[in-house]
Amino acid sequence: MRKKPLRSLSGRRDFELVFEEGISSASQHFVIYARLNDLGFDRLGLSVSKKIGAAVIRNRIRRLLKEAVRKIVGELSLNYDLVIVAKRSSKEGTLDDFVRVIRRFLFKFTRENAVISQG
RNA sequence: AGAGCAGGAGGAGUGGUCGCCCGCCGGGAUAUGCAGUCCCAGACGGGAGGAAAGUCCGAGCUCAGCAGGGCAAGGCGGUCGCCAGCAGCGACUGGGGGAAACCCCAAGGAAAGUGCCACAGAAAGGGAAACCGUCCCGGCUUUGUCGGGACAAGGGUGAAAAGGUGAGGUAAGAGCUCACCAGUUGGGGUGGCGACAUCUCAAGCUUGGUAAACCCCGCCUUGAGCAAGGUCGAAUAGGUUCCGCCUUGAGAGGGGCCCCUUCGAAUCCCUUGGAAGCCUCAGGCCGAGAGGGAGGCGGAACGGGUUGAGACCGCAUGAGUCCGGCGGCAACGCCGGGUCUUAGAUGAAUGACCACAUUACACAGAACUCGGCUUACAACCUGCUCUGACA
């Protein structure tokens, strides 16, 4: 079965829900927060501050992160709300870096949730 | 060949696979149907820039305000022209730099007034000022020194010291006088639309700098901004408070629920009270008025709401651009022609990977629109300068 397309996370309420209920993981290039949802599709919120760089650099980071999440989420059956906060070093990351980190985090997160739902 | 400076031009191409935004077509759901709304994994088309940037100016557009004039505040400042307009552009004038090509200039007024000009210097703007000096007179202890006076030449100080050179003149000097030169003001001639240039006459002989100091003169400026503003809609959220006015009726029909038809169609109740009038012995008829509540309409004030109830319009063809002709030194204008014109989001779209050309690499990402200015920049093209090599 093919998943419905990725949507944007919007509003302070949704973001805070992910920050409070979800779990987080920090890596060299960004911080990622995640929680499960039951909406039938995945949602992604990106926070790329103006401090990180000019518009072209910020767009580049956003698009790479979006592409990385899109690739990984297709491999998983559950639905997630994700928030990724970029760091100053994000501009040095490549797509492969992002994919590797997000995949490891999400696979681990999914495994833990599977254990909980079984137990 | 390399480097530097200035200008021009600035397209990361083609083909695949996956993905995003918009438009349109198609399919599905709701409905008798249409419209509308929602869903789609389908097809087709389109999808950042010369600076999209900085937000430094100017406009369009929208709302609010506005009789006219003045003050205040701010901006602009050679002339003529161009432009919708500008602090923009073109040509010219004047000034400055340079050997030259050429480049640069916020370029009205300091003889309206006020302020300021540190330090140094005798004196810094008062026709002022005597430090070293020059000259004259007088005293004394006579190669000198002291006192009084004249002098703006020379020295010295300073960013700047009150025209320059020569002659006359004098005790010594001085625009004190004269000639020439420079400059100022005024008059006149010639050229130019004009800024101005040039020639000439006269005057007093000379009047420092600073207005990116206050200021004066001339010209310009209403304010806020697309979160402007408009239309439609929902509600445990059609709010609260105050003021004014209104609240008379049994009932019937139609439809998509609020309108139509109709004299009347959202719409009254409780308590108190018992005016006037009428009948009347009592009393009654009638139901004004007052208070409270509820409702309707209008107005004012205050909230709630950005912590997602909004959607749509504004919102994409414009003072556009290219070609040709004509006018103009040019900026630009006029005329004709062009199957030249295609982003439009709203948690916000252009991405990823592969292949191919020796290789993909500057600055950089639309948010109401347009005209400028400024700043950033790889390879490429043009010009100039420098260095090196060869002939």
Added chain:
RNA sequence: CGGGGCGUAGCGCAGUCCGGCUAGCGCACCUGCUUUGGGAGCAGGGAGUCGGAGGUUCAAAUCCUCUCGCCCCGA
């Protein structure tokens, strides 16, 4: 979209309005004295392209224009 502020020694600030004075103050730093040694104290000293570029002026941290970076506020 609109408005405001800051940038001066390693750090925190003054001076800027109204131009000129050796660009100053505190902490820190260095040297010496003092002490058995350290601290404190005393004396002396070093360190500044005044964010950058250009302009006005005799003269600019200060005035004007452009520009870079940082911070804050309102709708």
